[in-house]
Each structure stands twice: as structure tokens, then as C-alpha cells.
Amino acid sequence: MTQTLRGRLVLVLGAVVAAACVALVLVAAFGSAALLRREQDKTLQSMAAEKCDGAASEARENGVDLVTGARDYFGEGRVAGIRLELRDRHDTLLVASDDLDGWGQAGERFRVRSVPCGDGFVMQAIARDVLYEPSVRGTGGILLVALPIALTIGMILGGIAIARALRPLDDLEQAAARLTATSPLALGVGARPQELARLERSFNGLLERLGAALSRERRFTQEASHELRTPLTVLRGRVERLASARSDLDRAAHVSAILRELRSLETLVEALLLLARSEDAPLPRVPVNLCDLARGAAQRQRLLDGGHAGPIDVEAPDEILVRGSEELLDRAIANVVENARKFAGPSGRIRLRVETASDRGVICVADNGPGIPTDVRAKVFERFFRDPAHRHTSNGAGLGLAVVRAVVARHGGAVTAGQSDLGGADLRLELPLL
Numbered sequence: 255m256t257q258t259l260r261g262r263l264v265l266v267l268g269a270v271v272a273a274a275c276v277a278l279v280l281v282a283a284f285g286s287a288a289l290l291r292r293e294q295d296k297t298l299q300s301m302a303a304e305k306c307d308g309a310a311s312e313a314r315e316n317g318v319d320l321v322t323g324a325r326d327y328f329g330e331g332r333v334a335g336i337r338l339e340l341r342d343r344h345d346t347l348l349v350a351s352d353d354l355d356g357w358g359q360a361g362e363r364f365r366v367r368s369v370p371c372g373d374g375f376v377m378q379a380i381a382r383d384v385l386y387e388p389s390v391r392g393t394g395g396i397l398l399v400a401l402p403i404a405l406t407i408g409m410i411l412g413g414i415a416i417a418r419a420l421r422p423l424d425d426l427e428q429a430a431a432r433l434t435a436t437s438p439l440a441l442g443v444g445a446r447p448q449e450l451a452r453l454e455r456s457f458n459g460l461l462e463r464l465g466a467a468l469s470r471e472r473r474f475t476q477e478a479s480h481e482l483r484t485p486l487t488v489l490r491g492r493v494e495r496l497a498s499a500r501s502d503l504d505r506a507a508h509v510s511a512i513l514r515e516l517r518s519l520e521t522l523v524e525a526l527l528l529l530a531r532s533e534d535a536p537l538p539r540v541p542v543n544l545c546d547l548a549r550g551a552a553q554r555q556r557l558l559d560g561g562h563a564g565p566i567d568v569e570a571p572d573e574i575l576v577r578g579s580e581e582l583l584d585r586a587i588a589n590v591v592e593n594a595r596k597f598a599g600p601s602g603r604i605r606l607r608v609e610t611a612s613d614r615g616v617i618c619v620a621d622n623g624p625g626i627p628t629d630v631r632a633k634v635f636e637r638f639f640r641d642p643a644h645r646h647t648s649n650g651a652g653l654g655l656a657v658v659r660a661v662v663a664r665h666g667g668a669v670t671a672g673q674s675d676l677g678g679a680d681l682r683l684e685l686p687l688l
Contacts, residue, residue: 262352264413271408275401282397290384291365298336299365302379305338306371320372324349337380340371348375354382362386443539489515537664542580544587544615545570548606551587555595555604564601566591570608574615575688578665583685586661589654590619590681598623598678605676610687614667620674631671635659658683 306328312330313323315593324340325567328351334629337357340349358515363383371377384390492515496508574582594604598621626634636656655669656680662669667685674680 263416264409266408267412267416268405271412272405275404275408279397279401287385287488290390294365294381294384298365298379298381299369300331302338302369302371302377305379306377309340309377310372317482317611320375321348324377332564336383339378339380341376341378343374343376345376350357353382356382357496375633395612400569413581426559437669486519489519537582538579539577541575542578544576544583544685545572545608547580547584548608548617550584551591554588554604555591559595559600562600562602563595566597566604566606568608568675570606574608575611576665576685577688578685579661582661583665586658586683587617588620590617590683593654593681594610594619594621594623594679599622603676603679605674611684613687614684618674618680619683620676620680621678622674622676623678625673625678626671634671635669655681671679 309320309324311323312327313320315324316326320324321340328338328349332351335354336351337349337354338351339347341347354364357364363386364380366378366380368376368378372578457615492508492512496505499505499508541571548570549568552568556563558568572686591604591606595602598604603622605618605620607620609615609616609618635658661671662683665681666687669684670682672680672682
């Protein structure tokens with residue numbers, strides 16, 4: 255029973271009901287006892303004063319002393335359930351009315367109230383303690399017997415109420431169990447309690463995000479399969495032709511083509527792995543100097559270009575810090591620089607500018623190439639997108655800028671494409687400053 259939320263709530267309810275019942279019984283018992291005793295003491299006090307006045311009046315009328323008057327008065331005016339005593343200053347009993355039931359027996363409890371009576375005398379009124387009366391004890395016994403009954407009834411009714419209150423949870427569970435990959439990713443229960451309604455909205459939001467992620471991954475898998483199929487088919491054809499080649503010259507040509515295809519395939523696989531890592535892998539949160547990354551990317555590209563390539567200028571201060579993964583950011587900047595060199599050509603000019611704007615670090619990579627048409631600037635960062643105008647003249651799988659967008663977005667930034675003052679494309683990476 256304690257393994258379920260319903261069972262735990264019932265046990266908690268039982269404990270609360272039991273504590274409330276016990277507290278109610280204790281408050282009622284002690285409160286009633288205090289009230290009953292106070293009323294009894296007031297009655298005895300009043301009775302002692304009244305009997306003192308009566309004994310004094312009897313003594314004056316008969317011309318006798320107070321002791322004799324009290325004896326005569328007690329004999330004439332007995333009060334059921336009350337014993338009257340007249341004592342002297344030494345607490346010696348002088349006169350008393352009839353004994354009470356249980357008087358002198360062990361275990362019996364009595365209440366006594368006294369008032370001064372005459373010169374050196376005390377009048378006492380005595381009665382059985384009201385809390386020890388059979389009727390009062392019977393009432394207390396009834397309360398004790400009613401306690402477990404009330405607890406049982408409370409737990410039964412509380413269990414029914416809890417079961418009804420938790421019914422929307424069962425509906426949520428059944429709705430979640432009915433979900434499939436092809437069904438709408440929403441629970442659709444319409445829970446009314448505010449807490450469960452918020453829980454349902456949170457789950458629906460989570461399912462919506464998961465659905466979008468699944469849709470992206472499904473599309474990415476389809477596109478990746480398509481992109482991988484082409485080089486693999488070409489590679490297979492090259493291997494078949496290599497197997498049938500009869501001259502060393504033909505075999506060398508086929509081997510060289512196979513190596514090119516393998517390098518292209520390797521680049522594609524590395525881009526896919528980097529893209530997956532940039533979206534899912536844990537992200538380090540260390541200080542990263544964008545200026546050093548820009549200078550390093552430019553230096554590596556110069557080495558790849560050789561000595562006769564166009565210039566790569568870097569305009570950057572000593573330090574602009576952001577927080578994130580140095581490896582991923584370095585790869586993103588390198589991809590933008592490689593993209594600029596690919597479209598600007600071997601003799602084209604490339605400029606890297608690193609600066610700050612508001613609370614962001616900005617890297618602008620501009621070139622003097624053909625630029626990016628306005629109608630495709632929003633698409634160049636999509637996976638496997640290649641500009642139709644350059645699809646047959648440039649190598650690549652269309653993943654370089656997709657990696658850039660994924661890395662920058664993972665760091666809380668944004669990347670945009672525009673027109674540079676050099677005449678070509680201008681890719682702008684913005685990242686939150688440290």
C-alpha cells in the first residue's frame with residue numbers, strides 16, 4: 255500500500271485524522287473537566303457561605319452558640335450529595351451532616367470548599383469530585399470508543415475522496431501509454447485541478463519538443479542516408495572499374511579517384527559526427543578568447559592555401575572572452591573561414607573582424623567572392639543545403655554552415671548571412687560575452 259501515491263496519501267490522511275481526533279478528545283476532556291470542576295467549586299463555595307449564614311441565624315434565634323445552632327440547622331436542612339462540616343481554628347471537626355456515598359473509602363475523590371464562619375470557625379462544603387461521577391466517566395468512555403470508529407470512517411471516506419481526486423492521474427497515465435511515434439504527441443486529457451493541469455501542460459510542452467527533435471532527427475537521418483548513398487555508390491563503381499583495369503596507368507587513375515572519394519566521404523562523416531556532438535554532447539563552460547580563435551583559424555587556412563593564395567586579414571583586439579567549448583567554437587570559426595575561401599577562390603580576399611556589440615562578442619568573416627543571394631541567405635545554414643548556382647562547381651556536403659549554426663546556438667548566440675563591403679558574403683557570429 256505504501257508503494258503507491260494513493261496508499262501513502264491514505265496513510266497520511268489516517269495519521270492526520272487520528273491526530274485530529276486525539277487532539278479533539280483531549281481538548282474536549284480537559285476543557286470539560288476544567289469547566290465542570292470550576293462550576294462544582296463555585297457551587298460548593300456558595301453552599302458553604304449559605305449554610306454558614308443559616309447556622310448563625312439558627313444560633314441567634316434559639317439563643318445558643320454557633321456549634322449548637324449548626325447542629326440543629328444541619329439536622330433540619332440536609333442537601334443531597336453534599337456534606338457540611340463546621341471546624342474550629344485547629345481544623346477539629348465539631349459538627350457534620352450525613353456522610354456521602356463512599357465516604358472514607360480508598361480511591362474515592364472529593365472536592366472541598368471552605369468559608370470563614372463566625373469567630374474562629376470554618377464552614378466546609380464537601381461533594382464527590384464531579385470527574386469521578388459515573389455519568390461523567392461514562393461519557394469519557396463513549397468518547398474513547400468513538401475515537402477508533404471516527405478514525406476508520408475518516409480513512410474510508412478520505413480514501414474514496416483521494417481516489418476520486420487522483421483519477422486524472424490515471425487518465426494521464428493511460429493517455430501516455432497510448433502515445434505512439436505516429437500519434438499526436440499530446441496527452442489531451444484536459445485535467446481540471448490546477449496542479450494536474452500545469453503538469454499536463456508541462457508534459458505536452460515536453461512532448462512537443464521531443465516531437466520536433468524526432469522530426470529533425472528523422473529528416474536528418476533521411477538526408478544523411480541520401481548524402482552517404484551517393485559517394486558510396488560512386489566508390490563502389492570505382493572499385494569495380496579498378497578490379498577490371500588491365501593497365502597500371504588505369505589502376506593508378508582509379509586508385510587516385512578512390513582516394514578522393516574516400517577523403518570526401520571522411521569529411522562528410524566527420525561533419526555528421528561534429529554536428530551530432532555540437533547538439534547533444536555536454537558543453538564545457540570555460541572562458542574562450544574569440545580573438546585567439548580567429549587568429550588561429552586564419553593561420554591554419556593560410557597554411558592550407560599555400561604561399562600564392564589571397565590575403566586573410568584579421569582585425570581583432572587582444573582579448574574578447576565568451577564562455578563555452580573552445581574546441582567547438584574553433585571548429586565553427588574554421589568552417590566559416592573555409593567556406594569563405596571556397597567561394598572567394600584561391601586569390602580572393604578574406605577578412606576576419608572580432609569586436610563587441612552591446613553584451614555580445616561578434617566575429618564577422620567577409621570575402622570578395624560572389625556573395626550569397628538574398629533569397630537563400632536564410633537557407634545556407636540548413637543541413638545539406640547547397641546553392642543550386644554552385645552545386646556542380648563546389649565540393650562539400652552542405653554541412654559546414656549547419657555545424658556553425660548548431661555550435662553558435664548551443665552557446666546561446668546567433669549567426670546571420672549578409673553582404674560584405676568587400677563585395678562578397680559576410681557571415682556574422684554573435685555570442686554572449688563572459
